[in-house]
Amino acid sequence: MFKQILTILILICVMTSHVFAKGNVRGFVIDATSGEPLPVANVVVLGEQRGSTTNLDGFFAIPNLETGSYALSVSYLGYHRAELTVTISEGASDPVTIELLPVSVILEEVVFTVKEKDNDKARQSARVSTIPIDANTIRNMPSLGAEVDVLRAMQAIPGVKASSDISSALYVRGGSSDMTLIQMDQSTVYNPSHLFGIFSTFNGDAVKHIELMKGAFPAEYGGRAGSVLEVVTNDGNRKKMEGLFSIGLVSARGAIEGPLPNKRGSYALSGRRTYLEPIISMMKNASEEMADLPDYYFYDGNGKVNIDIGNKTTLTVGGYLGQDDLQSEFGPDDSKFQLGTNWGNRTFASRLRHIISDNGFLTLGIAYSRYNSGFDMENDGVFIQEFKNRFRDRAFRGDYEYLGYTNQKIKTGIDLHIYDVEVLNRFQEDTFVNIDTTNFTLSYYIQNEWKINSQFELLPGIRMNYHEDSDKVYVDPRLALLYHYDTKTRLKLAGGRYHQWVNIISFGEGGSFMDIWMPFDGSMDPMYSDQIVFGFENDPREDLEFTVEAYYNKYHNVLNYNNMVDRGFDMASVFLSGEGNAYGFEWMLHQKAGRLTGWTGYSLSWSKRRFTDTFINDGDWYYPKWDRRHDFVSVGTYKLTKNWDMSTSWRYNTGQGYTRALGLYTYHFAHVPLEYEPDGNRTILNGEKNNYRLPADHRLDMTFTYNHKFFGKKAKLDISIYNVYSRRSIWFRTYDTDENPIEVNDVKLLPVLPLISYEVRF
Amino acid sequence: MFSKHKNYVVLLFLFISIALIGCDSTPTEVDDYDPEPVLHAFITVDQPFGEIWLEKIHKNIENYYDPRNGGITGAEIVIFPKIDYTSDPPETFDTLGTGLAVYYEYDRNYAGRYIPMGANTVKRNTLYRIEVKKPGDVDIWAETTTPDTFILTVVNETDDDRYEMLNTIMDVVPDDPQALPDSFPTFSRNDESIKTTWTPAWGNVNYGGESQGGYLFTILALTDTSELVPLDPDWDPDDPEDAIEPGDKGRSTIGWAPDYINYYDIFWLLFEWSGPQRIDVIAGSFEYSRYVFTTYQTNPTTGDISRPESYVHGGLGCFGATAIHSFYLNMEVVE
Structure with a gap:
């Protein structure tokens, strides 16, 4: 199998490398102030109806141009459009570097003109359901704890849901949280959350570009059955050293970046740490009732170094380190229990990018991602219980883009993941769960962005996956079609099959430290989905986009933890396999530039699961917890004055499902004499799972930002108000059966919360 | 076509969404659940047969709960050992006869509780069956196998x-x-x-x-x-x-x-x-x-x-x- 894939790959490289070209223009689009490459920028040859978009490394190529002079128009979200003239000569050309100036930089003497307003065709690819968001938008959005939070920003997009206000897990279009592939610089990140899901692991200062593919994504992505979140971190300023320092109520963070000493590259470092310990200590000392509060902190850091090796090759080495630590003690004074809990991610990635021949772009990467979680409990030094999940993903990836065809962009590559997992649950001498397995998945893909004519574009692709344990090849065909109705209106249709190789065993909401990541081990059939999306897009104005999409996802072999087993030694023994579907429709109006930016959107959706012949809802269909019928969201940032910005976020969604009690009865046990429990034990008999709804949620968050100078340095003061009108959403509903009649209690989430942070850039 | 009426189309989607959200009401918690009977019967090896509880699910959880209010009275209950648990058709009380059976009587002081008649003790390593009959209600039955004693x-x-x-x-x-x-x-x-x-x-x-x-x-x-x-x-x-x-x-x-x-x-x-x-x-x-x-x-x-x-x-x-x-x-x- 591996040899066949390799042969095909080599064949394609050889074929595509020998296509004759008249002349071409190729190069990089970068930020004029920092020198950082800009991914997904649009490069258009004016008057020729030819163009391209930059890849994640900021590279583009437009081949087969007649010799002569051409005017290029280059645009990118959040940047001023640039125009320049290039001269094409026969044969290969040296890469050009095009610099774009951020909109936030005011240079009155520089005037950018836009001669054609309808030249965005090249930007519009056949991809559906793709939401690109630049880092500035996220930094301006209101967030919990005044912390810039990538995942919470994603939750404000129609079709993306959170299971609760304090969860950073993403539930995209009816998929569970593990169905979203989260990549940071093409390295997979597992369980990207801190503080039980309240904060995400992505430090907003380290992020440059984010792209969310809500479904029907192309063949270059794989391994998950739902969606993809691609996070690109800062490469670092290539022109000057700069940094920032910020303090808030919960944490402090800092970042520094700059050029390498020989100007042949750049570096970027950032980090943050909470300082809850003094606050917790004060609370412990202030009240005896709070004496058992646990000690908690988290920290994380990102680092990246780019080294230019000639003008065609760049080597990037980067990594992420994050850790949460929670220590608590409870129980009577003479016999204390000590509970130590920790969880964290470490990733390391190295990528080599090289321009091959005239129009080829090669990327080779290795990545290592480690996720550890667990706890151990002792009683006065005597071991009681240990639980741990050690998950390793060692990956190798090679991608080759060929940009030499006039109307086609071919991309192919291989993706190897070696999973190594250990799950252990030991109580005293007794081992309940002990899974220790290693296996690999090797995938090969090829796709072609083919512009058939001025109206139609096609993006066919195929991804073939070989899984070691099952010794089978799983084929994922993908297809996307774009039809340009007119210069501003597009229709899109896309679909495909998507296999998933890793799963979460979740004991609560996704994003918890108790989540266990498990690779597919061949003991049962792998999860996969079949997806189809129909989209309509229109640009009423150049900076305004209106999209409508309808989708249907069918999920096969979805997994649920089997609560009825107390021991497990492979996937088949701890999971139940079922089916599911999700369907709905969404619209979104996105204002991309101007004094007011943001979006308004709505989602009407259904998500269902069924585990036939199991105890889960007696084998019938039910709505999972993240199912929401209606979801309306409006996010906006408005520049009030030269110094003051205001951001708001308002969201309405249907309440989450809950299981209502059918009735009450007394259970008896043979081993408990009646005189010890004269009233027996009152208990609830549940009805259909999640068949009722908690009240609808809606919440308004606001942030006011004051931009100013602090001793000559750029600074900003953020004043945030979380949950402005203090409507506390219900987290979950409980029954207190000790009371008679029983009490129904709603556990509510946070009320209005004013927060503040201060940031200085130097 | 769309460009001419773009503002109206966007507004149309907005109004449709608001209308749909307006219909987003919390379901009324009404159900037609028919309360089921609940049986608890336990036997311990080398011990006399114990009490049995039989009640119906208390449907209105908002109301005060007294298990006796839902206690099922007047049922005929019998427990008996099955001699050949692999027989086909399966043995029942009617085919086995009454020689080894233990009958239960209704406790008039506690609705839903039944007390064994006789002082038989429970055998080890034996398959037992319980049958509960009450005219007008569904018959209830269950089986269990007693363990051996252990050291x-x-x-x-x-x-x-x-x-x-x-x-x-x-x-x-x-x-x-x-x-x-x-x-x-x-x-x-x-x-x-x-x-x-x-x-x-x-x-x-x-x-x-x-x-x-x-x-x-x-x-x-x-x-x-x-x-x-x-x-x-x-x-x-x-x-x-x-x-x-x-x-x-x-x-x-x-x-x-x-x-x-x-x-x-x-x-x-x-x-x-x-x-x-x-x-x-x-x-x-x-x-x-x-x-x-x-x-x-x-x-x-x-x-x-x-x-x-x-x-x-x-x-x-x-x-x-x-x-x-x-x-x-x-x-x-x-x-």
């Missing part, structure tokens, strides 16, 4: 006389309170935990099921409720939250082990009260073990498990069998 031992790793005394008490007085010695060995939370081991309650017998059952552990304080003294040094007798109630005397289930495990450590922290205690190690039949395990797994909040595993046909609850081995000790407060 429990406290492992004495420290050569401490007190641990050896526990074994002596178990050998002399497995179940007879009259034979108990005047005093039990005394322990505190500072002592080494009790390590127990036992011989299998099922031996090599296999009744056709994959799993034969499990073991449960309980601690019962033998002091009168009015004289209970907690081991917890933080206990405050003047604090209403620390008030002792009758149900506080027993810790219903402190541990669980499947049928292939034969050891368990009992931590002193699991003991709540000072004074004499009885520790029961219970071998439960498959039906009983699953019922206990899944009852504790049932979480009303998540609703993952809507109801415990019940092998009662025509209703809910459990018909289970146990074999019990006990030992006694005394707990003292550490200052």
Whole structure:
């Protein structure tokens, strides 16, 4: 199998490398102030109806141009459009570097003109359901704890849901949280959350570009059955050293970046740490009732170094380190229990990018991602219980883009993941769960962005996956079609099959430290989905986009933890396999530039699961917890004055499902004499799972930002108000059966919360 | 086409969305649930047949609950051993005759409770069946297999006389309170935990099921409720939250082990009260073990498990069998 894939790959490289070209223009689009490459920028040859978009490394190529002079128009979200003239000569050309100036930089003497307003065709690819968001938008959005939070920003997009206000897990279009592939610089990140899901692991200062593919994504992505979140971190300023320092109520963070000493590259470092310990200590000392509060902190850091090796090759080495630590003690004074809990991610990635021949772009990467979680409990030094999940993903990836065809962009590559997992649950001498397995998945893909004519574009692709344990090849065909109705209106249709190789065993909401990541081990059939999306897009104005999409996802072999087993030694023994579907429709109006930016959107959706012949809802269909019928969201940032910005976020969604009690009865046990429990034990008999709804949620968050100078340095003061009108959403509903009649209690989430942070850039 | 009317189209989508959200009402919690009968019947090897409870689900959870209000009265209940549990067609009460059967009568002082007539004892390694009939209601039946008795031992790793005394008490007085010695060995939370081991309650017998059952552990304080003294040094007798109630005397289930495990450590922290205690190690039949395990797994909040595993046909609850081995000790407060 591996040899066949390799042969095909080599064949394609050889074929595509020998296509004759008249002349071409190729190069990089970068930020004029920092020198950082800009991914997904649009490069258009004016008057020729030819163009391209930059890849994640900021590279583009437009081949087969007649010799002569051409005017290029280059645009990118959040940047001023640039125009320049290039001269094409026969044969290969040296890469050009095009610099774009951020909109936030005011240079009155520089005037950018836009001669054609309808030249965005090249930007519009056949991809559906793709939401690109630049880092500035996220930094301006209101967030919990005044912390810039990538995942919470994603939750404000129609079709993306959170299971609760304090969860950073993403539930995209009816998929569970593990169905979203989260990549940071093409390295997979597992369980990207801190503080039980309240904060995400992505430090907003380290992020440059984010792209969310809500479904029907192309063949270059794989391994998950739902969606993809691609996070690109800062490469670092290539022109000057700069940094920032910020303090808030919960944490402090800092970042520094700059050029390498020989100007042949750049570096970027950032980090943050909470300082809850003094606050917790004060609370412990202030009240005896709070004496058992646990000690908690988290920290994380990102680092990246780019080294230019000639003008065609760049080597990037980067990594992420994050850790949460929670220590608590409870129980009577003479016999204390000590509970130590920790969880964290470490990733390391190295990528080599090289321009091959005239129009080829090669990327080779290795990545290592480690996720550890667990706890151990002792009683006065005597071991009681240990639980741990050690998950390793060692990956190798090679991608080759060929940009030499006039109307086609071919991309192919291989993706190897070696999973190594250990799950252990030991109580005293007794081992309940002990899974220790290693296996690999090797995938090969090829796709072609083919512009058939001025109206139609096609993006066919195929991804073939070989899984070691099952010794089978799983084929994922993908297809996307774009039809340009007119210069501003597009229709899109896309679909495909998507296999998933890793799963979460979740004991609560996704994003918890108790989540266990498990690779597919061949003991049962792998999860996969079949997806189809129909989209309509229109640009009423150049900076305004209106999209409508309808989708249907069918999920096969979805997994649920089997609560009825107390021991497990492979996937088949701890999971139940079922089916599911999700369907709905969404619209979104996105204002991309101007004094007011943001979006308004709505989602009407259904998500269902069924585990036939199991105890889960007696084998019938039910709505999972993240199912929401209606979801309306409006996010906006408005520049009030030269110094003051205001951001708001308002969201309405249907309440989450809950299981209502059918009735009450007394259970008896043979081993408990009646005189010890004269009233027996009152208990609830549940009805259909999640068949009722908690009240609808809606919440308004606001942030006011004051931009100013602090001793000559750029600074900003953020004043945030979380949950402005203090409507506390219900987290979950409980029954207190000790009371008679029983009490129904709603556990509510946070009320209005004013927060503040201060940031200085130097 | 679209460009001409773009503003109207966007507004149309907005209004449609608002209209749909307007229809987003919380469902009225009305259901046509027909309350099911719940049976609890347990038999213990070498012991007389015990009581049986039969009630209907209390539907309106907002109202005060008294199990007697839902108690089912006037049912005909019989338990009998099945001689050949592999026969086809299966044996029933009608085909077996009445020679080995135990009949139950309705307790007129407690609606829903039934008391056995006669003093038969429960046999080891035997398949029993219960049948409940009431005119106008669905017949209820269930089956369970009794385990064998087993030998429990406290492992004495420290050569401490007190641990050896526990074994002596178990050998002399497995179940007879009259034979108990005047005093039990005394322990505190500072002592080494009790390590127990036992011989299998099922031996090599296999009744056709994959799993034969499990073991449960309980601690019962033998002091009168009015004289209970907690081991917890933080206990405050003047604090209403620390008030002792009758149900506080027993810790219903402190541990669980499947049928292939034969050891368990009992931590002193699991003991709540000072004074004499009885520790029961219970071998439960498959039906009983699953019922206990899944009852504790049932979480009303998540609703993952809507109801415990019940092998009662025509209703809910459990018909289970146990074999019990006990030992006694005394707990003292550490200052």
